[in-house]
Amino acid sequence: xxxxxxxxxxxxxxxxxxxxxxxxxxxxxxxxxxxxxxxxxxxxxxxxxxxxxxxxxxxxxxxxxxxxxxxxxxxxxxxxxxxxxxxxxxxxxxxxxxxxxxxxxxxxxxxxxxxxxxxxxxxxxxxxxxxxxxxxxxxxxxxxxxxxxxxxxxxxxxxxxxxxxxxxxxxxxxxxxxxxxxxxxxxxxxxxxxxxxxxxxxxxxxxxxxxxxxxxxxxxxxxxxxxxxxxxxxxxxxxxxxxxxxxxxxxxxxxxx
Ligand code: ADP
Ligand code: MG
Numbered sequence: 001x002x003x004x005x006x007x008x009x010x011x012x013x014x015x016x017x018x019x020x021x022x023x024x025x026x027x028x029x030x031x032x033x034x035x036x037x038x039x040x041x042x043x044x045x046x047x048x049x050x051x052x053x054x055x056x057x058x059x060x061x062x063x064x065x066x067x068x069x070x071x072x073x074x075x076x077x078x079x080x081x082x083x084x085x086x087x088x089x090x091x092x093x094x095x096x097x098x099x100x101x102x103x104x105x106x107x108x109x110x111x112x113x114x115x116x117x118x119x120x121x122x123x124x125x126x127x128x129x130x131x132x133x134x135x136x137x138x139x140x141x142x143x144x145x146x147x148x149x150x151x152x153x154x155x156x157x158x159x160x161x162x163x164x165x166x167x168x169x170x171x172x173x174x175x176x177x178x179x180x181x182x183x184x185x186x187x188x189x190x191x192x193x194x195x196x197x198x199x200x201x202x203x204x205x206x207x208x209x210x211x212x213x214x215x216x217x218x219x220x221x222x223x224x225x226x227x228x229x230x231x232x233x234x235x236x237x238x239x240x241x242x243x244x245x246x247x248x249x250x251x252x253x254x255x256x257x
Contacts (some may be wrong), residue, residue, distance in 0.1 A: 017185070049227020062096065220239040
């Protein structure tokens with residue numbers, strides 16, 4: 001099982017939308033996916049139309065109450081399981097920060113899954129801050145997938161998250177973290193600036209950047225309010241096609257690596 005963190009310390013860049021819809025499209029391709037919602041705001045959980053529940057998040061595992069297998073739930077989507085989020089996860093930022101081993105807690109909690117053979121990929125939807133949950137997620141992950149918005153301020157956040165990778169590697173907690181990819185989101189072909197941003201990011205990061213670009217689409221924004229993934233809400237629409245292409249590209253990258 002490969003653990004893939006979807007992270008960017010900026011909010012509103014498409015992390016949750018990507019975590020949710022990439023997970024659903026990978027599952028449709030037959031990959032066995034565990035989506036882990038690590039954001040206390042629980043947008044990935046509610047975006048799948050799943051209720052939050054006390055004790056249903058990774059939190060009780062992080063404080064040693066439950067084992068990770070106790071909080072995994074199947075979903076209506078074949079091949080897609082989830083560990084939900086709940087507001088209770090916000091407590092980690094304070095409680096774990098005081099623990100000496102906070103950087104490695106998520107890694108250690110997920111360790112049994114690495115050997116269980118139940119999942120091909122765990123996809124971690126990270127919160128938008130450089131706090132304990134996000135750094136812990138990176139310390140637990142094999143790969144980092146960074147969504148960035150096709151706008152000028154998207155670039156600013158990118159250099160910051162890219163700089164964190166060597167820091168995590170040098171911490172000793174996770175020497176093998178790599179940047180799996182950068183995915184450009186909310187592309188709007190009517191705006192010249194968005195094409196310019198895509199070009200700039202490709203110039204600097206070359207092949208790390210996904211060929212697939214996610215368009216800005218009203219349907220993608222609407223789907224979570226119906227508790228649906230984009231392939232359920234608007235099958236065949238632009239957003240669906242984009243996330244299906246992203247999943248295909250993701251799987252091709254992993255087959256070749
Ligand atoms: P993050 O998890 O990085 O904070 P989200 O995935 O929640 O970002 O996206 C922020 C907002 O933008 C949400 O309301 C979401 O529905 C919307 N959104 C995300 N991607 C797109 C897109 N490609 N087109 C239109 N709206 C989008
Ligand atoms: Mg989010």
